Every structure is written in C-alpha cells, then in structure tokens.
Amino acid sequence: MKARYLRFEPSRSDDLSAALVSGAVAVGVGVVTFYFARLLLSREVMSEPREEEDLAVAVRGDE
Numbered sequence: 001m002k003a004r005y006l007r008f009e010p011s012r013s014d015d016l017s018a019a020l021v022s023g024a025v026a027v028g029v030g031v032v033t034f035y036f037a038r039l040l041l042s043r044e045v046m047s048e049p050r051e052e053e054d055l056a057v058a059v060r061g062d063e
Helices: 010-043 050-060
Strands: none
Touching: none
16 A cells, blocks of 8 residues: 655745754754864874883872
C-alpha cells in the first residue's frame, strides 16, 4: 500500500522560516568547527624529561 500526500506550494513565511533555520544551523556548525580547530592548533607537544631528576620532580609534583 502506497502512502499518499497532498502537495501544496510553500508560502513566503515557510520559505523564510526554512532559511532562518538553515542559517542558524550553518552558523552553529561554523562556530563549533572554528573552536575545535582552534583547540587542536593551540596544543603543544609534550617533551621528554631531560634528566632523571626532572622525571622525579614530574612524578612527585614538586617544582
């Protein structure tokens, strides 16, 4: 059995609301992508401790 739908032309307010929703989604995706890329680019490489003394300080938490 096939489903049947009534077709109608969308009104100007339907078009406007669809444009606003799609614009809001696009802005949201852009903001999330921007901050995610910024987070990834701001990371620094963790370096190896140079001496055993530095390793002990890192383990104890002393400075």
